[in-house]
Amino acid sequence: xxxxxxxxxxxxxxxxxxxxxxxxxxxxxxxxxxxxxxxxxxxxxxxxxxxxxxxxxxxxxxxxxxxxxxxxxxxxxxxxxxxxxxxxxxxxxxxxxxxxxxxxxxxxxxxxxxx
Amino acid sequence: xxxxxxxxxxxxxxxxxxxxxxxxxxxxxxxxxxxxxxxxxxxxxxxxxxxxxxxxxxxxxxxxxxxxxxxxxxxxxxxxxxxxxxxxxxxxxxxxxxxxxxxxxxxxxxxx
Numbered sequence: 001x002x003x004x005x006x007x008x009x010x011x012x013x014x015x016x017x018x019x020x021x022x023x024x025x026x027x028x029x030x031x032x033x034x035x036x037x038x039x040x041x042x043x044x045x046x047x048x049x050x051x052x053x054x055x056x057x058x059x060x061x062x063x064x065x066x067x068x069x070x071x072x073x074x075x076x077x078x079x080x081x082x083x084x085x086x087x088x089x090x091x092x093x094x095x096x097x098x099x100x101x102x103x104x105x106x107x108x109x110x111x112x113x114x115x
Numbered sequence: 116x117x118x119x120x121x122x123x124x125x126x127x128x129x130x131x132x133x134x135x136x137x138x139x140x141x142x143x144x145x146x147x148x149x150x151x152x153x154x155x156x157x158x159x160x161x162x163x164x165x166x167x168x169x170x171x172x173x174x175x176x177x178x179x180x181x182x183x184x185x186x187x188x189x190x191x192x193x194x195x196x197x198x199x200x201x202x203x204x205x206x207x208x209x210x211x212x213x214x215x216x217x218x219x220x221x222x223x224x225x226x227x
């Protein structure tokens with residue numbers, strides 16, 4: 001049973017380009033969470049999705065950021081017109097129920113660098 | 116604002132010593148979890164303690180929870196160089212919705 005898979009592991013984008021980060025949850029998991037981590041800091045919640053639904057996007061910036069978790073395929077975090085401040089590690093986690101019930105399984109992250 | 120705040124922010128110890136770090140939180144919780152993160156890697160779940168539990172053990176790890184003080188501690192006994200990592204507490208509760216809220220972490224360096 002493969003763990004949570006994120007790709008790419010590293011992504012370099014020029015300012016103004018789009019970044020697409022993918023997350024394939026563990027088999028049987030229908031809940032996906034995206035977090036952002038700046039250097040030397042903890043993880044900040046961005047968005048919580050179930051299949052085809054956004055449950056909580058209270059941590060998502062209102063502009064340029066969007067997330068989806070389609071019926072088929074991975075969850076996608078999209079950042080349009082990236083800026084230097086978007087440089088961070090983005091982690092995806094999945095769980096079969098809400099995270100509070102069982103431990104969340106985290107991917108290895110995508111490290112986005114905006115140049 | 117962050118729910119969990121770890122203390123200290125950084126800790127340096129010799130191999131074989133114990134490492135203790137604390138986490139404080141603000142609102143009522145259902146569970147509190149501790150995670151480890153090695154440099155440049157993802158998070159590894161260590162232990163979950165429920166709000167009605169006071170202490171839990173897992174191998175060389177000991178976690179306590181004091182809901183009256185809204186605090187938890189993680190003790191790593193007989194530390195090893197491989198324990199060098201950042202350690203995060205994460206809480207969930209009604210105020211946070213169905214998600215984990217992380218603290219800023221404690222960076223532990225175990226010197227051989």
